[in-house]
Amino acid sequence: MENEPLLMIPGPVPIPQRVRAAMTRQAINHRGPEFGAAYADTVRVLKTLFGTESDLYIISGSGSAGMEAAVANFGRDKRIVSLVNGKFGERFAKIGARYGTVTALESEWGTPLDLAALEQELEAGAEIVTMVHNETSAGIKNPAPEVGKLARKYDALFVMDGITSIGGDEVLMDKWGVDVAVVGSQKCLAAPAGLAAIAIGERAWDRICDKRPFYLDLAAYKKSGSSTPMETPYTPAVPLFLALHEACKMIEEExxxxxxxxxxxxxxxxxxxxxxxxxxxxxxxxxxxxxxxxxxxxxxxxxxxxxxxxxxxxxxxxxxxxxxxxxxxxxxxxxxxxxxxxxxxxxxxxxxxxxxxxxxxxxxxxxxxxxxxxxx
Amino acid sequence: MENEPLLMIPGPVPIPQRVRAAMTRQAINHRGPEFGAAYADTVRVLKTLFGTESDLYIISGSGSAGMEAAVANFGRDKRIVSLVNGKFGERFAKIGARYGTVTALESEWGTPLDLAALEQELEAGAEIVTMVHNETSAGIKNPAPEVGKLARKYDALFVMDGITSIGGDEVLMDKWGVDVAVVGSQKCLAAPAGLAAIAIGERAWDRICDKRPFYLDLAAYKKSGSSTPMETPYTPAVPLFLALHEACKMIEEExxxxxxxxxxxxxxxxxxxxxxxxxxxxxxxxxxxxxxxxxxxxxxxxxxxxxxxxxxxxxxxxxxxxxxxxxxxxxxxxxxxxxxxxxxxxxxxxxxxxxxxxxxxxxxxxxxxxxxxxxx
Structure with a gap:
């Protein structure tokens, strides 16, 4: 015990000593082989947690930055349907409204999403569906496989916030038909807050918007992520990457x-x-x-x-x-x-x-x- | 010595042991009084380094995120003139082009900026000037006071990248007429990479754009930053905030x-x-x-x-x-x-x-x- 408050909230969560210790080392060059290897190995483990073989990159920013990256790169000027039954579903709809035209299908917080209404919106031409997989504001898990099936049926993209499920609950991105998924570092991964990981499937890459933000431009992450050693487009939060890498090692050990x-x-x-x-x-x-x-x-x-x-x-x-x-x-x-x-x-x-x-x-x-x- | 490479590059720079040690403590609630006090005290010290009494907030993201916040909140659909004599000047122009109409006044890297051309552009109606104060790609320091004067003369906003000068060289934001300024954590402040601080003057607040990004929405930072305890709108990179706070203590001691x-x-x-x-x-x-x-x-x-x-x-x-x-x-x-x-x-x-x-x-x-x- 360290006489620190025990955080039993839905994130940030207690961080294992090993993970915190990984942050204490001296600054390393983020364009060098050591950083690149740590980044690549972290991506390898995260892909298994996402259940995906798609590209995956890490953004120095919170889970909300990851959610915005998903919407801003694929939803600009698009018809977005946002499934809402809690605070983070509302947030996803708000982010969507900064980039596209959002129809929010709102249920009471903590009650089932309206899948029939979703199908109607998809039939009517919605191009993107956003959903929070695990809505911590209400303690409910939403039906990712069903939504993935509907999105595919109507050829829409399915963007999923897996911030509080990935790494702690089963997520099968590729099998479920999720096109873009996001996780945050400070939840089930038990790493410090400050990083978001985002996985992008082929269908999403094929539809990436021409006009994209700068810091959250996923094409830039792809380009830097394809170099040897693996890099990020802008200076990464190095200590947090090293901590997340250590957290991933612990996940593999378990x-x-x-x-x-x-x-x-x-x-x-x-x-x-x-x-x-x-x-x-x-x-x-x-x-x-x-x-x-x-x-x-x-x-x-x-x-x-x-x-x-x-x-x-x-x-x-x-x-x-x-x-x-x-x-x-x-x-x-x-x-x-x-x-x-x-x-x-x-x-x-x-x-x-x-x-x-x-x-x-x-x-x-x-x-x-x-x-x-x-x-x- | 720790047998780690000594980074004598223009950032990231070696991080003092005290600062690194600040990251090892257990996760704390980022909506609690302890985090709020650390954030507020860090802001207090940073304002002295910026030479400003304006609002200042910290973004969990790299210096580029700070540059984008400056442009995205104040430059959307505006006429932007970007002074360029190095890589980061080019980056500022590129970021500007994602939001407004940019005229880039390019000099060879490491050669003087064209202040006469700047005045012409301002006369012709440019609404925002972007400049990198200290251009590390070429080792040159650009004339912030002169550009500030010109911007005021023509009632334009002056947005300055002080990422590699603030905390190491003299910056007098208010005196020079800088409306928005940005610093990165991993440069002169000797903290880990991953945070950007941004100061916003009254003239800038008066002209904030209606349409803003989500993660980099400065109005959201202002709202959360005005609460007690002081907060960030989205989950902050807590260990980096604690490290930057320690770095600020060391700066005050020196x-x-x-x-x-x-x-x-x-x-x-x-x-x-x-x-x-x-x-x-x-x-x-x-x-x-x-x-x-x-x-x-x-x-x-x-x-x-x-x-x-x-x-x-x-x-x-x-x-x-x-x-x-x-x-x-x-x-x-x-x-x-x-x-x-x-x-x-x-x-x-x-x-x-x-x-x-x-x-x-x-x-x-x-x-x-x-x-x-x-x-x-």
Whole structure:
């Protein structure tokens, strides 16, 4: 323990010591072979997490920069249909509106997307679909394979925000028909915040816009990424690249299947606790949608305040997330991403259970239920 | 010594241990008071280096992202005049062309800018002037105060790339009439690559474009930057912010005047060595232009190859820079930025002198000349 707050929010997440240590080395030339090899090896691992054989590049910027790169390079002056059932879906629609004509298909946060309406928009000529795979603002996982199929059927591009799923949950970009996908470094990859990785399939390259931004010009990333040693078009955030490379080594050591299974087990244990407590899960899922395997959103029970709940948990040095925007004070969220495990989850759930009971909510024993799940 | 190559290129530069160590701490919440305080204190110090009392924000991205933010927020669909006498001036013109109508006033790299032509363009209605203050590709310092005066005279905005001057050479943004200025973290500030800081004066805010990009939307930075605790609109590269904060503490400890004097002395010592060697300085300066105080560009003497020169220097674990684009093989460049001092400069100059003589060039004793300057 380092006497630092334990971040059990939906990212940024705790960063393993090995990964942080990778940032302490002296500056290296970002146009040299050592940097190029680290970049290339990171790309190799990330492709396996994206489930793609397509090109993949790393942008020095947040996940939102990656989302904008996807829209700005392929969506300018295009008809974009944005699927929205949470904060990041809304963000994707907002970004789209800066470049093209957006039809936002909005569902209540945490409720299923309207796939029938999507098909209508595609029939009517929409050229790009944007979707957030794992919507942490509401704790719901959206149906990427179904949307991919529809996009292909109507010859549209499918741009997917995989920021909080890739590296923690199963993503099969090529199989699902995703044309462009994005991940952020500070979520399931357990690296520091500040990098976004973006994968671009052939269908997308064929339709890249003539007019593109500069810093987020994916053609520039492709050109620099094809050189030997591999490079970025502009000076990269070198320490973050070295950290992400180390994080990828740890992911390979764990094994992707094991990592995904661990994430699922962690989220399931939180859901088991919620059930035992008598706390309602926030999302309304159906046969196409699922609970998120990386962030669990729960309703704050009547009689309990957000401040009491999260404030009490924080007294134990643990930060969990509240609701965003109109869900402030209504839900709380626990992130189970990256390298955390049973220790962190048990501590977090114990603190939440204590806080619930302290607020007068007669919570059942969520810890035993969670512990059973964690033991598998 | 850490057995790492010594980077004596015009950035990235060696990063002090204290600054690198600041990145090793566990992830903190970027919406919390601790991060906000670090961000605010960094901004406070940077404003003194920019010579401004205007708003200043930090973008998670390279210096080029900062340049694009300046152009994209203020130059869309505008008449832009870009002063060009090196690679980064060219880049500024290229970025401008993605947003507005650019007239590039090109001089040979490393030769004076055409201020008379600038005045003509301003008279003819140019609305924005872009200029690189310190053009490391050619080792020349461009006349910011003169350009600022002209821009004000004709009511145009003056956007200045101070990426390689701010923090190492004198910059007086407000006094000179600079409306928007940008610095990069990995140059004179001696922090890791990956952040750009941008200052925006009132005249610029008054003319911000309605249509702006998303990630680089400066209005969003202003809004988040005005909250308490101070925030960024999107997830920041937290370790880089902490490192830059530590770098700013070191700058304050040294004192800005002392830091600028040190940078000037370092560049002067390299120029003294060049003179003693009989190696020609690359830039052609006049009464408005000066040699760069952070990067010295020199012609490679006849009979010496770039490969032999830099290759031999590299054998001592020291990296100096070659020429870029059409200057490849024709010049070499030594960066003297950030926290380096006499040790690093003497080692570098000794290696260069050895390499020159090894290649058969009868170099005089540059070391003695440089040492005299370094002692002051």
């Amino acid at each position: 094994g992707i299947a094991a990592r995904i299974a661990r994430h699922r087990r962690m989220a399931e244990s939180v859901r088991a606790a919620a059930k035992a407590w008598g706390v309602e899960l926030f999302p309304k899922i159906d046969e196409h949608h699922a609970y998120s395997n990386t962030a669990t959103a729960m309703r704050i029970p009547d009689g309990v305040t957000d401040k009491d709940l999260r404030g009490t948990v924080k007294k134990f040095g643990i930060e969990i997330a509240g609701g965003q925007d109109h869900l402030k004070g209504k839900i709380f969220r626990i992130g189970t991403m990256g390298s955390v495990g049973a220790q962190e989850i048990l501590a977090t759930l114990a603190a939440v259970q204590f806080a619930l009971r302290k607020s007068g909510f007669a919570a059942g024993d969520g810890l035993e239920a969670a512990a059973e799940v964690l033991l598998g | 004192g800005i005047a002392a830091r600028i004097a040190r940078h000037r002395r370092m560049a002067e010592s390299v120029r003294a060595a060049a003179k003693a060697w009989g190696v020609e300085l690359f830039p052609k300066i006049d009464e408005h232009h000066a040699y760069s105080n952070t990067a010295t560009a020199m012609r490679i003497p006849d009979g010496v190859t770039d490969k032999d020169l830099r290759g031999t220097v590299k054998k001592f674990g020291i990296e100096i820079a070659g020429g870029q684009d059409h200057l490849k093989g024709k010049i070499f460049r030594i960066g003297t930025m950030g926290s380096v001092g006499a040790q690093e400069i003497l080692a570098t100059l000794a290696a260069v002198q050895f390499a020159l003589r090894k290649s058969g060039f009868a170099a005089g004793d540059g070391l003695e000349a440089a040492a005299e300057v370094l002692l002051g």
